[in-house]
Amino acid sequence: xxxxxxxxxxxxxxxxxxxxxxxxxxxxxxxxxxxxxxxxxxxxxxxxxxxxxxxxxxxxxxxxxxxxxxxxxxxxxxxxxxxxxxxxxxxxxxxxxxxxxxxxxxxxxxxxxxxxxxxxxxxxxxxxxxxxxxxxxxxxxxxxxxxxxxxxxxxxxxxxxxxxxxxxxxxxxxxxxxxxxxxxxxxxxxxxxxxxxxxxxxxxxxxxxxxxxxxxxxxxxxxxxxxxxxxxxxxxxxxxxxxxxxxxxxxxxxxxxxxxxxxxxxxxxxxxxxxxxxxxxxxxxxxxxxxxxxxxxxxxxxxxxxxxxxxxxxxxxxxxxxxxxxxxxxxxxxxxxxxxxxxxxxxxxxxxxxxxxxxxxxxxxxxxxxxxxxxxxxxxxxxxxxxxxxxxxxxxxxxxxxxxxxxxxxxxxxxxxxxxxxxxxxxxxxxxxxxxxxxxxxxxxxxxxxxxxxxxxxxxxxxxxxxxxxxxxxxxxxxxxxxxxxxxxxxxxxxxxxxxxxxxxxxxxxxxxxxxxxxxxxxxxxxxxxxxxxxxxxxxxxxxxxxxxxxxxxxxxxxxxxxxxxxxxxxxxxxxxx
Amino acid sequence: xxxxxxxxxxxxxxxxxxxxxxxxxxxxxxxxxxxxxxxxxxxxxxxxxxxxxxxxxxxxxxxxxxxxxxxxxxxxxxxxxxxxxxxxxxxxxxxxxxxxxxxxxxxxxxxxxxxxxxxxxxxxxxxxxxxxxxxxxxxxxxxxxxxxxxxxxxxxxxxxxxxxxxxxxxxxxxxxxxxxxxxxxxxx
Numbered sequence: 001x002x003x004x005x006x007x008x009x010x011x012x013x014x015x016x017x018x019x020x021x022x023x024x025x026x027x028x029x030x031x032x033x034x035x036x037x038x039x040x041x042x043x044x045x046x047x048x049x050x051x052x053x054x055x056x057x058x059x060x061x062x063x064x065x066x067x068x069x070x071x072x073x074x075x076x077x078x079x080x081x082x083x084x085x086x087x088x089x090x091x092x093x094x095x096x097x098x099x100x101x102x103x104x105x106x107x108x109x110x111x112x113x114x115x116x117x118x119x120x121x122x123x124x125x126x127x128x129x130x131x132x133x134x135x136x137x138x139x140x141x142x143x144x145x146x147x148x149x150x151x152x153x154x155x156x157x158x159x160x161x162x163x164x165x166x167x168x169x170x171x172x173x174x175x176x177x178x179x180x181x182x183x184x185x186x187x188x189x190x191x192x193x194x195x196x197x198x199x200x201x202x203x204x205x206x207x208x209x210x211x212x213x214x215x216x217x218x219x220x221x222x223x224x225x226x227x228x229x230x231x232x233x234x235x236x237x238x239x240x241x242x243x244x245x246x247x248x249x250x251x252x253x254x255x256x257x258x259x260x261x262x263x264x265x266x267x268x269x270x271x272x273x274x275x276x277x278x279x280x281x282x283x284x285x286x287x288x289x290x291x292x293x294x295x296x297x298x299x300x301x302x303x304x305x306x307x308x309x310x311x312x313x314x315x316x317x318x319x320x321x322x323x324x325x326x327x328x329x330x331x332x333x334x335x336x337x338x339x340x341x342x343x344x345x346x347x348x349x350x351x352x353x354x355x356x357x358x359x360x361x362x363x364x365x366x367x368x369x370x371x372x373x374x375x376x377x378x379x380x381x382x383x384x385x386x387x388x389x390x391x392x393x394x395x396x397x398x399x400x401x402x403x404x405x406x407x408x409x410x411x412x413x414x415x416x417x418x419x420x421x422x423x424x425x426x427x428x429x430x431x432x433x434x435x436x437x438x439x440x441x442x443x444x445x446x447x448x449x450x451x452x453x454x455x456x457x458x459x460x461x462x463x464x465x466x467x468x469x470x471x472x473x474x475x476x477x478x479x480x481x482x483x484x485x486x487x488x489x490x491x492x493x494x495x496x497x498x499x500x501x502x503x504x505x506x507x508x509x510x511x512x513x514x515x516x517x518x519x520x521x522x523x524x525x526x527x528x529x530x531x532x533x534x535x536x537x538x539x540x541x542x543x544x545x546x547x548x549x550x551x552x553x554x555x556x557x558x559x560x561x562x563x564x565x566x567x568x569x570x571x572x573x574x575x576x577x578x
Numbered sequence: 579x580x581x582x583x584x585x586x587x588x589x590x591x592x593x594x595x596x597x598x599x600x601x602x603x604x605x606x607x608x609x610x611x612x613x614x615x616x617x618x619x620x621x622x623x624x625x626x627x628x629x630x631x632x633x634x635x636x637x638x639x640x641x642x643x644x645x646x647x648x649x650x651x652x653x654x655x656x657x658x659x660x661x662x663x664x665x666x667x668x669x670x671x672x673x674x675x676x677x678x679x680x681x682x683x684x685x686x687x688x689x690x691x692x693x694x695x696x697x698x699x700x701x702x703x704x705x706x707x708x709x710x711x712x713x714x715x716x717x718x719x720x721x722x723x724x725x726x727x728x729x730x731x732x733x734x735x736x737x738x739x740x741x742x743x744x745x746x747x748x749x750x751x752x753x754x755x756x757x758x759x760x761x762x763x764x765x766x
Contacts, residue, residue, distance in 0.1 A: 443662070443664075444661035
């Protein structure tokens with residue numbers, strides 16, 4: 001079967017690029033000559049000796065001195081002013097001002113301002129502001145602590161120094177490490193090092209957020225893509241980019257919240273022919289069932305050939321075609337060129353990666369299968385967390401969510417009649433009127449996805465558990481935990497300090513709640529000390545309500561994802577004598 | 579009894595027998611038709627007897643496509659081409675769908691047992707998983723067995739087996755757990 005042409009999706013991507021291009025160079029930066037190097041009132045922000053990066057970088061200062069600029073390097077940062085500007089490098093960061101602008105590089109970050117933009121690079125991070133948009137060939141930045149993510153961004157973390165934004169679709173991820181931003185109080189910025197993600201010789205880094213050993217690694221193989229399709233900016237990259245738009249939109253929350261927890265590689269396998277003909281993985285589909293299928297021997301061989309440094313958690317094959325052929329197995333399959341391909345990837349990921357059920361029976365969407373408010377006939381308690389047989393108890397699956405109104409998403413969480421292929425009135429209930437696991441379609445325009453096509457609260461919670469099943473909050477500590485000598489500043493490098501809080505406990509004193517990622521031991525009295533840092537997911541009750549790490553007793557075997565919540569807390573301990 | 583009455587009597591008896599036969603058959607057909615909806619949770623679902631799927635997928639269908647556009651409830655299934663406007667079922671529920679989701683439940687169940695280090699529970703589910711999905715398309719089963727061994731009998735033997743498994747299954751999603759339960763504990 002020959003794949004159809006895809007004018008609609010291409011038009012969408014083209015429109016997206018026009019939007020991005022329209023925002024380029026909207027915020028010209030200024031140049032503030034100053035001293036490079038980090039200030040010593042707190043822990044160093046960017047670069048311990050003031051420079052980092054491949055082309056030379058300006059330093060940071062906690063006292064407000066503007067950083068230096070370099071003609072080919074990175075703008076500096078300042079705690080109270082406007083950041084410097086690298087003329088062809090990376091914009092600087094600013095604690096209270098507006099980030100600088102790299103004219104061809106990477107926008108800077110700002111702790112209370114707006115992320116910068118760049119013409120061909122990547123926008124910066126605003127820690128309490130809104131991330132800027134990327135340039136014509138870059139991509140949007142990422143919101144910071146309380147900011148809003150850019151709407152068109154994707155891809156890996158960019159920048160060689162400074163609190164860089166994310167790499168763009170055609171941009172380049174950082175190669176020599178990422179500096180942090182210094183805070184206004186001089187307690188030092190979060191300094192994370194993002195090492196390059198090795199997706200293999202055919203790999204295309206879509207999202208790089210850290211070491212594969214402590215990230216969920218989502219690997220998407222392409223099938224039916226020719227050499228031309230795999231070229232930079234070609235069909236493969238555009239189809240991936242199209243899917244990422246919805247993945248990181250509010251519609252697919254909480255993927256945006258946990259964006260730094262998931263690395264994504266696209267694998268550009270070259271096919272000499274189309275799907276259903278002579279493609280490398282032998283993928284095709286069936287119009288009647290709407291299922292896609294591939295030669296799994298070839299698929300497994302392709303995965304086994306990837307670098308051993310990758311720990312693959314999530315497998316997907318994207319078919320080069322526009323048919324509505326998708327499958328929700330452990331290796332999920334979807335047609336990348338379909339208008340609703342982004343929704344297909346999310347729906348099938350719900351099945352294959354999160355083990356969610358379809359939330360429809362012989363009725364679908366919000367207009368049928370009424371809210372029974374806990375009443376109705378009783379049916380079987382199946383394993384999937386998002387369908388229940390007892391509307392009074394929800395089989396223990398979402399009783400804590402009953403009555404919660406997911407505003408701007410799936411609305412009231414309750415017991416809606418009809419789910420998991422069981423007809424209305426036959427004893428199977430879903431948590432919300434509609435959802436991503438029900439009627440997920442956006443009428444051909446992802447921007448117009450109705451709010452109720454989001455994941456409902458039960459699915460969202462399961463998604464969080466699926467992540468914690470695989471990883472832990474802390475990447476590393478400085479110095480290594482255990483017995484240490486004259487440690488000075490203790491530090492925990494967490495996956496994302498906006499998602500993970502750290503409480504510090506000194507000896508037997510009450511903990512300092514959410515005390516940041518560093519602890520200065522200089523103020524401690526002489527003697528022996530035990531310092532504990534407990535890092536934990538700060539998800540509030542609007543996202544996670546089942547925090548006991550136990551499964552509903554109704555689930556056969558009592559096995560579920562909820563037990564993984566315990567992995568979301570991690571404690572490290574240092575001991576030393578001062 | 580006149581021949582005519584006898585004929586009526588025979589015809590009447592035949593009609594009653596036919597009605598009785600139909601009445602007996604219908605529940606069985608309905609039960610069969612509703613079987614997918616009644617599939618219990620993973621461990622019990624494993625008791626279903628489905629034919630094994632060949633290791634390579636069947637050749638693409640060549641018969642003329644007959645589109646199923648509307649289900650019994652009148653809600654359309656998303657068409658295999660073009661855009662969807664309004665509400666639709668993402669897909670019909672076919673035996674193939676049921677089989678895929680049945681495997682997902684095994685994966686979820688076994689990994690749930692693994693999370694609480696219930697090696698016995700893992701083995702119980704794995705046995706059913708192997709029986710129902712002998713093709714092991716996701717290259718998981720041997721990895722789960724290795725993990726159960728490592729949980730139950732940590733030591734050099736299971737670790738060596740884990741290393742051998744890792745050499746041959748670099749792309750398996752069980753790799754993270756083989757590392758976690760077999761390799762990393764002995765590195766500490």
